Amino acid sequence: MRRPSSGVWLVLGLLALWEASARLGWVDSTNWPPVTEVVGALVRDSVTGELPLRVGGSLYRMFAGLLAGGLAGVVVGLGFALVPMLARLFGVVVELLRPIPVPAVIPPLVLFLGLDDPMKITVVALTVFFPVLTNTLQGVRAVEAEALAMGRTFGIGAWRRAVFIVLPACLPYILAGLRVALGLALVVTVVAEMIAGEQGVGNYLVVMQFAGRAPEMYATVLLLAALGYALNRGFVALEHRAIRWWFAMGR
Secondary structure: OOOOOHHHHHHHHHHHHHHHHHHOOOOOOOOOOOHHHHHHHHHHHHHOOHHHHHHHHHHHHHHHHHHHHHHHHHHHHHHHHHOHHHHHHHHHHHHHHOOOOHHHHHHHHHHHHOOOHHHHHHHHHHHHHHHHHHHHHHHHHHOOHHHHHHHHHOOOOHHHHHHHHHHHHOHHHHHHHHHHHHHHHHHHHHHHHHHOOOOHHHHHHHHHHHHOOHHHHHHHHHHHHHHHHHHHHHHHHHHHHHOHHHHHOOO
């Protein structure tokens, strides 16, 4: 039987400190409920079905944006690396867009796309696009010149080399970019729901804040923390299965 790691004990200790600080009056505030009340609110809202529905909607928007932005990042990254003219034409545009903060992008998108899912998915896709693009470019640069030379020797065209030689070789870099983008996608999804619309976990968090329902508000924060942790662990497991050969090489 696997024993809990030191990190698990640290989390449990912090939760116990939270409970004690509320019960013993170390924090004198009506907005600092005991962790047991927070967990109770989490269970109650989960049983009623409200939180699962909101989480499901947020995950749908997050994964839709992750898929769209990830595919665009890989395609554009391969295009920039293999066709230098594309990088010269559009590279400046990409560098101008990349530093723009996500909250600054949401108001213009609301004007064009409204408050519904298309706007939120687009915001997530834009956020995901840049780390995947950067990692794809790094992966292409790391492809061994001998592999590309062998492809040319056998008469393989440029785009077939990109699909069958370059793409598999830079897959570890792409997955690393997607892992970073996964956490960003969850954050941006919640932020977009907090700013615009009446759906998702982000909107629920804001509603609980304005209603003064502290247990439900903190329960949502704990839920997001657990959700982010679970998504990361799941992605790491899939990554190890997809590029087992990479880890077998001690990378």
